[in-house]
Amino acid sequence: MSILNQLLNFTEDTPIIIAIIWKLVSIFIISILLLIGILKIVRFNMRFNEKNDKKLQIFYEKLLIEYLLIEKENPEKIIEHQKIIDKISKTLKRKRYRKILIKTFHKTKGQIAGDASSNVDELFVKLGLTEYSKRKLRKNNNWVNTAVAIRDLKTFNIKDAEKEVSKFINSKSEEVRQEVFFYFIAVFGFDGLSFLDKLTEPITLWTRIRILESLKKIELQEFPDPKNWLESENEYVVILALELVATYNLFDNLEVLTALLSHKNEKVRLKCIELFKEFYIPNGKEVLINSFYQRTLKEQVCIFKLLEDQATKEDEKFILKNINNSNFEIKVSALKILNSINRSKFLEFKFIFSNQENTKIIQHIEYS
Amino acid sequence: MYKKYKIVIAEDNTLFLTFIKFKLEKEGFELYLAENGKQAIELIEKHNPDLILTDVMMDFISGLEVISYVRNTLKSQTPIIVFSASGQEEIVLKAFHLGANDFIGKPLSPNELVIRIKKLLK
Numbered sequence: 001m002s003i004l005n006q007l008l009n010f011t012e013d014t015p016i017i018i019a020i021i022w023k024l025v026s027i028f029i030i031s032i033l034l035l036i037g038i039l040k041i042v043r044f045n046m047r048f049n050e051k052n053d054k055k056l057q058i059f060y061e062k063l064l065i066e067y068l069l070i071e072k073e074n075p076e077k078i079i080e081h082q083k084i085i086d087k088i089s090k091t092l093k094r095k096r097y098r099k100i101l102i103k104t105f106h107k108t109k110g111q112i113a114g115d116a117s118s119n120v121d122e123l124f125v126k127l128g129l130t131e132y133s134k135r136k137l138r139k140n141n142n143w144v145n146t147a148v149a150i151r152d153l154k155t156f157n158i159k160d161a162e163k164e165v166s167k168f169i170n171s172k173s174e175e176v177r178q179e180v181f182f183y184f185i186a187v188f189g190f191d192g193l194s195f196l197d198k199l200t201e202p203i204t205l206w207t208r209i210r211i212l213e214s215l216k217k218i219e220l221q222e223f224p225d226p227k228n229w230l231e232s233e234n235e236y237v238v239i240l241a242l243e244l245v246a247t248y249n250l251f252d253n254l255e256v257l258t259a260l261l262s263h264k265n266e267k268v269r270l271k272c273i274e275l276f277k278e279f280y281i282p283n284g285k286e287v288l289i290n291s292f293y294q295r296t297l298k299e300q301v302c303i304f305k306l307l308e309d310q311a312t313k314e315d316e317k318f319i320l321k322n323i324n325n326s327n328f329e330i331k332v333s334a335l336k337i338l339n340s341i342n343r344s345k346f347l348e349f350k351f352i353f354s355n356q357e358n359t360k361i362i363q364h365i366e367y368s
Numbered sequence: 369m370y371k372k373y374k375i376v377i378a379e380d381n382t383l384f385l386t387f388i389k390f391k392l393e394k395e396g397f398e399l400y401l402a403e404n405g406k407q408a409i410e411l412i413e414k415h416n417p418d419l420i421l422t423d424v425m426m427d428f429i430s431g432l433e434v435i436s437y438v439r440n441t442l443k444s445q446t447p448i449i450v451f452s453a454s455g456q457e458e459i460v461l462k463a464f465h466l467g468a469n470d471f472i473g474k475p476l477s478p479n480e481l482v483i484r485i486k487k488l489l490k
Contacts, residue, residue, distance in 0.1 A: 111476070113476055116387075117477075
């Protein structure tokens with residue numbers, strides 16, 4: 001106490017500013033010591049939880065493996081399975097335990113395929129974990145929880161969650177929407193693309209790429225008719241549908257495809273022109289040439305790229321009109337096309353052009 | 369006389385390792401387990417197995433380094449099957465170039481693995 005009194009009295013005879021500084025220093029030291037104490041407690045708790053989680057993970061892994069390795073021919077298979085289900089079910093009231101169990105299930109699904117993988121799905125349902133995921137969807141309080149719940153339903157192929165998941169097709173969160181798309185594709189295959197009928201929100205380029213990648217993993221089945229999607233009000237659905245047409249050669253709807261060349265959205269029109277360029281679709285070239293001057297510059301450049309592959313002698317008049325086009329790309333394209341459809345006419349331009357730039361272009365094309 | 373084939377399995381994922389161990393023991397194989405490339409090499413040198421199963425990504429020494437060691441240092445033609453969660457073409461090509469006999473991407477079917485092992489051991 002006397003030391004404390006001495007400390008307290010120390011500042012009495014000192015100037016005010018020094019007293020304040022000493023008091024501040026004391027407060028900082030006490031705060032730091034307190035924080036160190038708190039951090040030690042937090043660290044201890046974290047390590048304790050980590051150890052427990054690891055033990056729990058090993059416990060679940062052991063039971064899961066036992067479950068998966070019980071032979072089909074074993075007459076006591078059902079009893080053995082039920083014992084394991086009972087052991088695991090006892091622990092599922094706590095949210096942290098459920099999280100660790102689901103993590104173990106995900107880990108297992110990532111490692112094994114075939115019958116064993118289907119057995120994991122079966123166990124997921126028997127443990128009632130589907131209900132927990134559906135409950136998260138009903139709560140819908142947080143996009144992360146919603147996305148995680150849909151991901152779980154996708155990973156374990158839960159078909160009967162279709163109604164709950166479809167409520168999120170037009171979620172404002174892009175991450176949730178993505179999980180919905182992949183749920184439908186993973187669980188229902190090509191038929192799962194029916195979500196496109198209801199989609200009113202955008203689809204990013206990255207999501208489109210991932211959708212096409214996921215579809216590649218589906219075993220060969222009949223592909224649904226994309227006509228509805230090509231006629232969708234949502235331009236993102238139309239663009240994805242065009243990519244599906246290109247990937248799966250779905251050319252039964254030529255009229256619809258030709259009509260898309262006049263779609264109100266430029267991106268759709270450009271995508272459509274690319275499709276016509278790749279696949280030599282009949283009448284496409286004529287439609288594009290007839291409407292050339294009403295189109296945007298990007299479309300015009302795209303049309304000339306198409307003509308580089310598909311132009312014939314009948315198109316010479318149109319090509320000659322654009323030989324002196326103000327756009328450099330179109331000009332070069334026109335000269336290339338002329339070179340391929342009428343070389344002698346092309347060579348005449350060597351003498352017609354007085355401009356050095358044009359002469360260089362002709363020389364480059366002539367000798368390439 | 370019935371021969372019990374010896375297999376060294378190198379895999380750092382304990383769940384997968386345990387699962388494969390149970391499956392292959394049921395098929396009658398004698399197994400030696402390693403959780404990393406270093407342990408795998410020690411087991412290979414000690415037991416001279418009939419087949420090696422190795423994951424690509426492991427601590428200390430990777431599966432590709434194990435293959436290289438077996439083919440170039442030990443000069444052994446023991447069949448090697450590589451598995452990996454990464455299906456990158458680069459890794460697959462490198463594994464074959466180093467001398468692997470087969471490659472399986474994860475997730476893998478245990479039944480398929482058994483068939484491939486039996487085929488190589490014939």
